[in-house]
Amino acid sequence: MPQTVSLRSQRIQTHEEDPVEVMYARGVTDGLPIVPPTEERVQRMLAAVNRDPQELLGTVGPNYGRATIEKVAINAVMAGCHPSYFPVVIAAASALCDEKFNTHALNVTTFSATPLAIINGPIRHAIGVNCGHNALGHGFRANATIGRTLRLLIINIGGAKPQEITKATMGHPAQYTFCVGENEEESPWEPLHVE
Template identity: 40%
Template sequence: MLTTRTRDSCGSSECEIEPLTSERIDAADDLFGLYAQSMEQGFGDGLPVLPPTEARVRSLIAATPWLPDDVVCMLPPRNGAATVERVAVNAALAGCEPDAFPLVIAALEAITVPDFNLFALTTTTSSVFPMIVVNGPSRGRLGIDCGPGCMGGAAGRGSMTIGRAVALCLRNIGGQRVGETSRSVFGQPARATGLCFGELEEDSPWPSLAQRRGFPVDDEVVTVHGGKGTFPIADLNTDDPGELLALIAKTIAYPMGNKFLEPTAANGQIVVAINPVWAQRLASAFPDVTSAQEHMLEHGWQPIEAWPARNRAILEEKGRVDGQGRVHVNERPDQFELVVCGGHGGLHAVCLPSWGESDMQSVAAVRAGDVSVQVTPAR
């Protein structure tokens, strides 16, 4: 990805002789008219859009080291070529600012890693959608919400535009359309607005998600997770951190979760967003995050009796029932990914349930002037 060039260039994507090849649309001059036009012509998502003018699109491209015709990825379900230009047009539509655009590129690179299984995610009957967790030093600057309301309501520009840009790319470049290429029964809000939030690294007692996945602390990292929605968890009564974490693990192993539909528990991750107050409490018993994950594995199961007889037979046939009659939601501790974020009100966590057959992926964002970028000219 992002190693192809279709012709020699004069270098910087700020070069004005690099033509933008997108077709032009004669758009209404006022934003209400543009909104109506986006709905009528099918390039919108139901939310108001901003005009992707050439100047705006060029400003986004200039924030990267890439040229307009560099191909980020092929986007399913219809394998549209996501050139940097096309991605920028959709990002402009979403209101993405140039400084945030490299994270859109990184997110698209991440979701098209084969083990993310994007074709399946974009066509399934499920509600699953790529959810984005951001780590690194640019979160505040870009308006990536990490604190109160980080999953909706805080209204940071980065949070509200990066995920939406990815969603628009899937619609307009990948051809994901409900009732046509997507068989999603319900969808979910993130399919329009995206879901993009940051880890509250400053308040976390553990290494960040990006660090745990092998990235230096100063990297801007986008991690994508195929999440089925936001599943709220609340507790007023449990003081003991071990009991609290066990209860969380038991709660997220709900019987009608996708993880129990799969032949094995080996694939996919379950993301649990932990508020910073609970994180400190949990860390008092689990100073090492892997010990917390092991504890969750120990308690993240349901007894086979939780299912009706017919379902039990299927789970047994799949080999999902252990010798103690337990059906585990995950096979390994590292499949429980704890992300510290949210407000200091305590009381709450949020689970981003796994779709199952999709493994979390992480990519570091690359910016214009990044000397580490190696580009292979096209043959």
């Protein structure tokens, strides 16, 4: 059993109620059902990395909420991530928090902007990221849940709730998840990390 760490995030008591419905009522989903972020599940996610749960990765606009390792883990659980994806989730969340990325502008525009995570390196194969046919389609847990975690971070930490803060005129299906693996082995171009 991995060592447990002290968690500081707010606990939501669901009693006999359906925890998924409680999360809908609290407005912390993207419109799809979530995996309830029980303490045990969050602990398993945190055990995948050797990081302080209270370590601050940065803030997420538009409300500039604090993205700690613990809060990122909670959202990764809710998105359905396997713990082996968590190092990639942390890297993507760190990029999301970079001031140059400007999550504030991304989420208050009337345009349907959304982050795209492109994963490269040996880990993409190790965790099953689809880099080939149907890479933007359904059927690949890593692609679906890593990208979905970014959207949940934007909603739950950044405060970008539709029709409240987010003002996209039409929206876009990629706002649920937008994550692919770079097919470096078959690409005719240099990989992105070389740029």
